[in-house]
Amino acid sequence: MPNVRAKPTLRRRRLGGALKGFRGTLTLEAAATAMGWDAGKLSRIENAKAAIPPKEIRPLLTVYGITDPEIIGALEELARNAGKQGWWQSYGTVIGGGYQDYMFLESDAAGIRVYCPGIIQGLLQTAAYARAVNTATTVTRSPDEVAALAEVRQARQAVLTRPGKALKVWAVIHEAALRQQFPTQPQVMPNQLQRLLDLSEMTNIDIQVMPIDASPHPGMAGQFDLISFDGPWPTVVSLENLRGGFFMEGDDVAVFEAAFERTVAAALPVDVSRETIKTIMKEGAPQ
Known part of the structure; x- marks a missing residue:
């Protein structure tokens, strides 16, 4: 044949x-x-x-x-x-090839570790936060495309509750990202912070806050994701900027593994992080 x-x-x-x-x-x-x-x-x-x-x-x-x-x-x-289509491919050209590749990796992954210096990771975002962030960062997108990207981020979150194989997420989020404000949409951040608190109660999700006064750490160089898999598949590093993302494998992964460990060590413990998020919510609440 x-x-x-x-x-x-x-x-x-x-x-x-x-x-x-x-x-x-x-x-x-x-x-x-x-x-x-x-x-x-x-x-x-x-x-x-x-x-x-x-x-x-x-x-x-x-x-x-x-x-x-x-x-x-x-x-x-x-x-x-190998030949199966992802559900996200129905969005056509709204989702670039690099983003599609990321979602293929995400859908196959067992766990993701991420450092978020400025934007909360997509799997942890509310729909309103996703729309606000996409509007601010995707400078060439139309309103319809921004709405579609927000829909995609919400749909991606199904991996967090996958029966029998829920994705494990370990996110270190900088305090500055948690204190971001959207003046014309005052409820965006309170709802987003509550979403983080709700997610942190799930057994497959760990969230740590990187305080503003933390000691210097490798995460200061920028955001990165470590995507790991069951079986023989090696871990992949994902890096992203305004023009899209790219992936790294092989010997480079060890550098980012070590960087994540040192970044985690500089962040607040999980239980203290929860209390910090609550405090930030209270400080931002109307007096």
Whole structure:
């Protein structure tokens, strides 16, 4: 059967990269011959330009000497889901390719650790806060696009209550982000702070506040997300700016792992953070 042509989705790119890594020093030609394929087919699979059926994962990994059932199962599952569309793709061009890739990672992830110096992480936002922040930061977006982006952020939060596999979130939020005001929408921040308090009661969510008078720490360099996965998949770092986001893997991840540990150490403990959020709410309440 001719190999299926496929779009190079993020999942397919991750699968192809993993298979190429497991091939190791075995040549493309030798691996393809062992499978009864031509080298072009295997090359297309590794470069995410062709699909590989889940049933062919185990025989291919056997050629590579990989027999670990956890690895085989994880790659079979990724092959099974590689071509699936995310619900967010119905929003079309409103969501850029980098953001779509982030949501693919988020939907597959087991946990996310994030440092938020200026904006509360999207998974923790209320709809009103999301609209206000998107209006302020997405300088080229129309009102309709801003509303759509806010809808997406709300829909993303379903991963927090996924049956049997709720996403674990560990967020360190700078106090300055909690004291942000929206003068024309005075209820935005009180409702957002209450949302954080409600979320902090969930067993899969830890929220820490970075006080304004904290000791210097690596998070001062800017926001970053550490996205981790079950099984053999390595952690991915996500960085973002006004022009979009990009991802880092490999040796760079260890730098951000260490940076997050040091950032956490400079932040307030979880229980003290809850009380700090309550205090900020009281200070902002009408007298």
